[in-house]
Amino acid sequence: MKEQDTNKNKLSISGLPGRHGGISAEKPKNSGQAILRLWKYLSKQKILILVILVLLLINIATTLTGSYLLRPIINKYIIPHNVPGLIDMVFLLFGIYVIGVIAGIFQNRLMIIVAQKTVNMIRADLFNKLQSLPLKFFDTHNHGDLMSRFTNDVDNISDLLNTSVLQLFTSGITLAGIFMLMIYISPLLTLVTLIIVPVMLWVAALIIKKSKAFFTTQQSALGNLNGYVEEMITGQKVVKVFCYEGNTETAFEKLNYDLRNKATQAQLYSGVMMPVIQNLNTINFALTAILGGLLAVLRGFDLGGLAAFLQYSRQFGRPVNEISSQYNNLQAGLAGAERIFEIMDEIPEIADAPDAIVLNTIKGNVQFKNVSFGYDTSKTVLKDISLDVKAGQKIAFVGSTGAGKTTIMNLLPRFYDILSGEITIDGINIQKIKRSSLRRLLAIVLQDTHLFTASVMENIRYGRLAATDEEVIAACTLAGANTFIQQLPKGYHTILKKDGGNLSQGQRQLLNIARATVSKPVILIMDEATSSIDTRTEQTIQKGMDQLMQDRTSFVIAHRLSTVRNADEIIVLENGLITERGNHDALLAKKGKYYDLYNAQFD
């Protein structure tokens, strides 16, 4: 059963329509391709795999030989009453079995080492791949879906390698081995098995087909129910406020019973497979016993041979069952591998131009020259934006939601590349600068205040890994965060849990500002960075903020217009176009959109 993903993704900064990918049915599109790529990982441990294969063959051989030895033991020693010979045979049997078990132990343990190493590599490659992907990828992919590739899909691969592969090989080789030995002992008696096996396979195929169909319908019923439950439980408070409990229960009940009916069928078909195959094998055993008995009586078939043969015919059911049950895991694992490789094949951030330069010191002059941009080429979100910002200036962007303020700020660090126009820093086109070098010059403070599970100190130091404790504390003091950090149980060494859940939104914003401060950027971008800080606190940290922005080129986006008043230039954006620009007083005097927005605040 697919694990329901409970990690809700609530991040959609750019406002792009998210891709809500449901997990498709468990079936690889191209098994060969997936196997080939998995093999690339496995082949890095070729020698170990070869060893495992040898051990596996030894293990199977000992099991089969052990059963076969019954024949000479009965024929040559027990029936002719040869006790010393029997002793030898018993020791031989014992020796063979011990070798088998030793091989088995090593084979299993080695396989786990190989499997875990492979899973480890796949996980690391997937993670590292993610680091190289452009922001667009994260804005257009559902986080829950990405997470499920790391959890469910990697799990499936892990299961596949840990047990399924080995089981499939063992079962397949065992079946072949048993079959050959059966023919060797008595081709005539093998006829029974030859008749029953197709029946078994036919029944298995029939059941698998049916059960697959029912599982698909069960899965969709389960999806409906889970979706409903998740939605209603997330919105439970709204349900209460509107006294909607009764309605929700009725709707739930319908989905619930629908799932019950479909799940019962799915369970029935999937459950019936193993025992029925087993029973069919018992019939095989019975028929073999009859025919074997007849052959012994009429044609003098040796008793030892019959004993060994019956032993094999009893063992026949297990590998058949094993193969049919591992088949599902195989499919799930390969489908998971495919989904993982799909991410690995994503196109990474376009490489830096070969002549891209590294900037170490810059002044901070920023220019936008007729910049146009759209998330997809057919729809431009920003049209003909031109800015000329001198080093150390403060530029503010205002405008209603969706006007394109955040989008502009995505362009400067090259999270997205522009469609036309040019952006320069100190006169150098940013496309000519190494991305890492460009981003090191900038610091961005966002409205969404995400922190890492680590101490406060480490979280701030994320801005500049080499920052000393003193520098971190200084940055926090500047951002007005020092006071509350001191009050935390362990001060700067308090571990922030789950995205800083033990802090208020406002406090987290202060930490974000401190993190940006410590990175000593030349250019500072603040996107609604103080939206959750109340006006009184904002006033108290104003001095620090001013100090932070001093001598830095800063870009500020704010909902609260009081924050942007002292900007050198205020840009009013409307539908991706600059409609007004100028300083606060000039814009007010103009009595345009800015004037309206500003006054609406003080109605």
Added chain:
Amino acid sequence: MRKYFPFFLTYKKALILAPLLVIIDVFCEIVQPELMSKIVDTGVGQKNLSYIYQTGGIMVLLSLVAIAANIGNIYYSSHASVGFAAELRKGMFSKIQEFSFSDLDRFSSASLTTRITNDINILQEVIMMSLRLLIRAPLMLLFAVVIAVRINAGLASIIAVAIPVLAITIYVILRRGLPFFEKMQKKLDQVNGVIQENLINVRVIKSFVREDFEERKFSFTNNELRKIAVKASGTVVLIMPVMQLVMNISIVAIVWFGGNKIISGTFQVGQLMSFITYITQILMSLMMLSMTIMAFSRAEASSERVLEILNTKPTIVDSITAKEKNVQVTRGKVEFKNVCFKYHAEGSEYILKNISFTIAPGKTVAIIGATGSAKSTLIQLIPRLYNVSSGNIWIDDMDINDYTLKNLRTGVNLILQQNELFSGTIKQNLKWGNATASDKDIITAAKYAQAHDFIMAFPEQYETVLGQSGVNLSGGQKQRLCIARAILRKPVVLILDDSTSAVDVATEAKIRASFNQYLQKTTTIITAQRISSIQSADQIILLDHGEIIGNGTHGELIKTNTVYHEIYASQQLQKGTVR
């Protein structure tokens, strides 16, 4: 366990029939080797062909019976287990519907969802398994032992040695291995935690160019996970070879002792063959049993999580007086009398302290204060989303505890800060406010909430589908729909908790204006941070760290209240020279 009985009730028949059919199956299965040995010893030994046909016929017949019994067993056990799961889910869901806000806060919504989906699935699987294996394995074991003893009690003493040896080894391996699995799970959670944070923080990572740093961090936890996983699986994987070893040694012993007995004439070849089969059967059953028990112990955690929900007593329920009186809220007078509140009874500090105030019907009241002043907490007490810790809240001169929750919440509607819309069309969502609202009512409400224009801009207008498969709304649009939904309810008291935070200022002003115009008779309570947006309210309550430090009109407060003046000044200062 007893707690689960009611959920089984509907499926009593299936629950009894499933194990009975297993017994039949086990019987049919277990006599096969013995019949086979008779074919060899009696049939072949005495060259009795008809005996071979007869006995073989019985074997085939029994197998057919076993197939039928098995199908029956699976049929009934899937009915019982799936049915049980459905009833349990229903019970849990209804229980959650009874939960109060504090119950909901206690369990996160993600955790509730997992319990109702994953945990119940695990229980279902265990029930399905028990109805078959938990009965089949011990029964098989028992039957096989009995038959083996009957065939030859002396040889059966090998079983007496093999069973405890295998049982103890399995136990020791699991004892050693299972703690590793717990550790592995924790490490796995850590790895996933790093990935999750990485995804959420992608902008931060990219802007600080910390990709390499993240890769190193991940590689460290990832390698730790690998080490512990190898240890965990490496231990448990020993079970199979060990079982193989015990089984094979037993076979060797049977061949030796059995062979000698045959030589001395007290045993027969067929019997030797069946004996080998029985000992295999016995040890396999033992393995099966231990696996089932393992599955059980794994399901225990799920069961605990499920029971925790079922055993929760909802904290807010209708009192008997409330049901008898069955009074509706009509005028909208709201009074707080010495209300104190804390979220957890055992918490030391009150979040709201001695709150007393009166709001006259039809007035617009603003509650103002900084973040953390407990504004949201205060207003959530009015529709009894939380129970007060001490003191009383009266509406229309009656304690809110004397209203049924339905009547109270129909009269008092709160627009929550974290609001939710549900999948479905815009119209369906708005109808949450009033299921019988006409299209005209819906449009009017949407107009008041300044939502009509953007709704009409969608190609499907009011039929636009929201949610997973539909359009994504902006935060401001969502908030406006929530306001429209609340207006449709025509509450006597309407509470807005920072409900326009994502709406731009100009639109917010329009919403305010339409409230003043159309909702005159409605008592309106608004929380805010900005004085400018609530200046014109009939009454302003100033909250600071859970205490009322000012109550009056803007004009009064600005003169008498220093804190209020301070806040006002701070906001005015920023406002600058205009006006």
